[in-house]
């Protein structure tokens with residue numbers, strides 16, 4: 001495929017994160033043009049497109065995918081739509097960036113990976129933490145042996161908002177939130193495979209929704225085949241703002257990443273010590289969200305994906321599904337080499 005300059009991207013899904021990606025593609029990424037926006041909600045694509053100076057919108061993503069002048073798509077629609085859209089885009093020869101989770105079942109993940117491989121198009125998944133400078137520096141420290149052999153790993157996500165608990169789907173905490181932490185742990189512990197998983201979860205933030213399946217608080221322990229043990233935790237109610245941190249402890253040191261502070265300002269007064277914290281994920285990860293799309297544009301040009309690949313998204317999904325099985329069985333579950341729970 002001959003890639004013109006600049007690369008022309010179509011956005012599929014213009015909700016919360018799609019609108020942010022639209023702004024990035026339109027304004028923050030040299031070498032990229034936001035060429036079209038698709039969203040079935042009346043007026044949704046038009047609103048985002050107008051703010052970004054784009055004049056082409058579609059209600060049906062299939063029409064955007066069929067457009068011959070679009071080189072790649074950014075899929076930011078709800079998770080259940082991802083596999084079919086990845087397959088359709090790949091079959092049309094488009095490079096694909098898909099938000100996490102890439103799929104909700106391993107079968108669908110395999111379908112998406114196979115379609116991209118068959119078409120020979122790049123497939124990148126939106127695990128933005130890999131592009132956060134502190135997480136990338138921590139990963140480089142582990143990769144270059146600075147902390148020796150990883151033994152204990154930790155990753156956490158504390159989301160500040162549970163505005164509408166009735167809209168949260170039952171396994172969201174694993175499939176949509178902790179899946180970021182699972183990718184981070186797998187990436188930090190590169191080359192190792194998860195073999196055992198145990199999850200505990202509850203509705204501590206909105207107990208009145210527990211009956212309908214909401215889990216808003218969870219802790220997960222993972223054992224890897226290189227002996228390392230990892231803990232991931234999540235909450236949907238961090239009163240102090242978005243909080244995402246990671247840590248790897250090895251036999252010759254430790255590396256950490258993540259900081260709740262919005263700035264390095266510290267206020268010392270009669271109330272003690274005060275700092276500003278981040279309220280939104282698009283504040284905390286502004287740079288990472290932009291850089292992951294810049295990397296996607298680069299992948300369209302080079303053919304090489306530097307972010308999370310489809311196989312990485314499948315490995316993270318396998319952990320999320322193992323958590324679900326662990327909760328349902330109330331037990332430690334064993335994960336096979338194929339990612340399936342035994």
Ligand SMILES: NC(=O)c1ccc[n+]([C@@H]2O[C@H](COP(=O)([O-])OP(=O)(O)OC[C@H]3O[C@@H](n4cnc5c(N)ncnc54)[C@H](O)[C@@H]3O)[C@@H](O)[C@H]2O)c1
Nearest residue numbers: 012013014015016017018039041061076077079081099100
């Ligand atoms: N990487 C991150 O940090 C991050 C952050 C937020 C959301 N996400 C992911 O992005 C995805 C979207 O989340 P959101 O919070 O923006 O959701 P949202 O509900 O705000 O927006 C989704 C949009 O997709 C549209 N849509 C529905 N079906 C569609 C289809 N078939 N084709 C095109 N558009 C369609 C909806 O009308 C809506 O406008 C989810 O998978 C979510 O997990 C990732």
